[in-house]
Amino acid sequence: METEHQVKRRRLPVTVLMGTAxxxxxxxxxxxxxxxxxxxxxxxxxxxxxAAVEAVGAGVPASPSDLxxxxxxxxxxxRGHPDDHSTWAVLGSAYLERGRWTAxxxxxxxxxxxxxxxxxxRPKANPDAVAGLAALAHARGDHRAARKWGEEVRKxxxxxxxxxxxxxxxxxxxxxxxxxxxxxxxxxxxxPGPQAxxxxxEVYRDxxxxxxxxxxxxxxxxxxxxxxxxxxxxxxMGELAWERGEPDEALRHxxxxxxxxxxxxxxxxxxxxxxxxxxxxxxxxxxYLVALAQTPLPxxxxxxxxxxxxxxxxxxxxxxxxxxxxxxxxxEQRGGGGDExxxxxxxxxxxxxxxxxxxxxxxxxxxxxxxxADALAWSLFRAGxxxxxxxxxxxxLTATDQGPRNARFFYHxxxxxxxxxxxxxxRRHLEEALRINPSFSPxxxxxxxxxxxxxxxxxxxxxxxxxxxxxxxxxx
Numbered sequence: 001m002e003t004e005h006q007v008k009r010r011r012l013p014v015t016v017l018m019g020t021a022x023x024x025x026x027x028x029x030x031x032x033x034x035x036x037x038x039x040x041x042x043x044x045x046x047x048x049x050x051a052a053v054e055a056v057g058a059g060v061p062a063s064p065s066d067l068x069x070x071x072x073x074x075x076x077x078x079r080g081h082p083d084d085h086s087t088w089a090v091l092g093s094a095y096l097e098r099g100r101w102t103a104x105x106x107x108x109x110x111x112x113x114x115x116x117x118x119x120x121x122r123p124k125a126n127p128d129a130v131a132g133l134a135a136l137a138h139a140r141g142d143h144r145a146a147r148k149w150g151e152e153v154r155k156x157x158x159x160x161x162x163x164x165x166x167x168x169x170x171x172x173x174x175x176x177x178x179x180x181x182x183x184x185x186x187x188x189x190x191x192p193g194p195q196a197x198x199x200x201x202e203v204y205r206d207x208x209x210x211x212x213x214x215x216x217x218x219x220x221x222x223x224x225x226x227x228x229x230x231x232x233x234x235x236x237m238g239e240l241a242w243e244r245g246e247p248d249e250a251l252r253h254x255x256x257x258x259x260x261x262x263x264x265x266x267x268x269x270x271x272x273x274x275x276x277x278x279x280x281x282x283x284x285x286x287x288y289l290v291a292l293a294q295t296p297l298p299x300x301x302x303x304x305x306x307x308x309x310x311x312x313x314x315x316x317x318x319x320x321x322x323x324x325x326x327x328x329x330x331x332e333q334r335g336g337g338g339d340e341x342x343x344x345x346x347x348x349x350x351x352x353x354x355x356x357x358x359x360x361x362x363x364x365x366x367x368x369x370x371x372x373a374d375a376l377a378w379s380l381f382r383a384g385x386x387x388x389x390x391x392x393x394x395x396x397l398t399a400t401d402q403g404p405r406n407a408r409f410f411y412h413x414x415x416x417x418x419x420x421x422x423x424x425x426x427r428r429h430l431e432e433a434l435r436i437n438p439s440f441s442p443x444x445x446x447x448x449x450x451x452x453x454x455x456x457x458x459x460x461x462x463x464x465x466x467x468x469x470x471x472x473x474x475x476x
Contacts, residue, residue, distance in 0.1 A: 060097075060165075060195050061228035063261075067098040088118035089128035096136050101228070103295045105336025111136055112335070127157045134166035138173075140337025143367055146170035161191035168199050172206055175369040175402070180206070194220040194229050201236060206370070208405045214240050231261040238270050243406065245437035247274045265295035269303060276307055277439030298327045298342055305350070310442035321350045341367075344375050349443075353382035364395075370403025378412045381419065392416045400429075407433045407440035411448050418451055427455050 062070075074091040078084060092114030099107030115136065118129035134149035147170040153163035164187040171180035180203045188196045197220035204213035214237065221233030238253030251274045257267035272287035288304040291297075305320030324346060332338040340363040347356035356379035364372050377395035380388040396413040403409060414429035430448045439445055 061232045062097055063228045064098055064101050067094050070094050083121050085118045085122035085126055088114050089132055093132045096139060100139050103297050105331040105334035109335035127153045127160050131163045134163060138166045138169045141339060143170040143173040159190060161187055165199055173367045173369055177207060194223040198233060205404055210240055210244060227261055231257045231264050234260060235267045242273060243437060247277045250274055263294050265291040269300040276442055281311055296327055298324045298339060301327060302346060306443055321346060341372055341375055344379060348379040348382045353379050357383050370399045374399035374409050374412055381416050389416060389419050393420060405436060407436040411444050423455055424458060427458060
């Protein structure tokens with residue numbers, strides 16, 4: 001007679017069982033030795049990763065080498081204990097975190113297979129697997145699904161802190177700043193420490209509270225208990241300094257991150273940005289090439305292409321833009337999720353603006369946040385036409401009103417106002433973009449200066465702001 005457990009297994013969808021069989025077979029093929037009878041010891045890198053097993057599921061940074069050691073250890077254990085739902089959840093979360101760190105989309109389907117198998121073994125009272133699925137959806141850019149999974153964990157296990165990082169990310173991308181701030185406060189109460197501080201910094205940054213964000217990131221870096229956490233904090237501090245228009249300060253943080261982990265491509269790309277701002281294009285190009293060799297992130301490729309275009313190397317820039325499209329497509333094909341925002345930005349400036357409008361309208365419906373509003377505004381402006389430009393102004397004002405104090409946002413707003421004949425407002429917002437960060441991007445920063453020169457000085461006695469013009473956001 002079948003047991004209750006066997007009945008549940010038999011009722012699983014065929015696709016899940018087939019995928020799990022492939023994963024289990026892969027585990028068996030990797031390890032030729034017999035399965036251990038009890039949990040093996042966890043020295044060295046396995047110990048470092050295993051000490052933060054719960055945290056791995058919540059997206060706490062861990063080095064790829066430690067995660068690979070943890071994955072191998074858990075795979076070996078599962079050969080002899082295939083019904084250990086808890087270990088399947090840990091394995092799925094470890095795959096996910098390694099995929100996020102290395103930008104290897106192949107780890108995302110592995111993560112999903114392991115997490116769903118954990119749920120097939122224990123469909124109820126399995127919050128670790130559900131929290132893992134929330135984190136996976138967030139990493140794939142499906143923030144509505146991330147919110148759904150995360151809120152399910154919070155409803156059933158309100159004190160389980162591991163659901164909150166994915167929830168915070170989902171709320172941020174859905175433009176719900178109030179919910180994101182509330183989730184941060186809850187996380188800080190349940191699990192204070194570097195992860196909570198790092199996520200608080202992201203929420204503060206979205207709201208334009210850069211001093212608060214910098215303080216939170218400084219705390220997160222000081223409290224970091226692993227190399228991965230430290231390098232993530234240093235990189236974040238570099239990003240904040242860069243956005244404030246402080247290239248020397250940004251360079252100090254990026255280089256500190258690279259001393260901590262020379263293979264951290266995001267920090268290398270940050271240093272490339274600074275090199276370009278300091279009129280050292282050869283150094284910038286060298287850093288971009290190293291970063292792309294280490295971790296070929298599409299966003300880094302887009303930055304490199306724009307550097308090449310600013311240097312007059314348009315054919316090489318076009319090759320980079322084609323590579324960006326290919327990388328996004330490959331990531332999506334391999335189960336890592338797409339990047340509609342990045343593709344929309346690429347189409348608006350370097351492809352087909354009308355296609356960008358269609359892509360970003362759909363993205364706005366899914367994820368109505370300030371970054372999508374800005375990208376949609378710019379694509380409408382680039383597509384041309386009086387109606388599009390008028391609509392572009394609405395979205396540009398949404399971005400500057402609801403989002404961070406971002407130089408690119410104000411540049412886009414100023415250019416749209418210039419097209420609409422709002423010379424005074426255009427002048428003020430283009431000046432604001434360059435005041436925030438004079439070197440925010442090689443091509444737009446130069447264009448902003450050209451437009452300001454064309455606008456000339458404001459008439460004597462002209463009002464600082466027209467009655468219907470919204471006040472600029474206040475920094476904090």
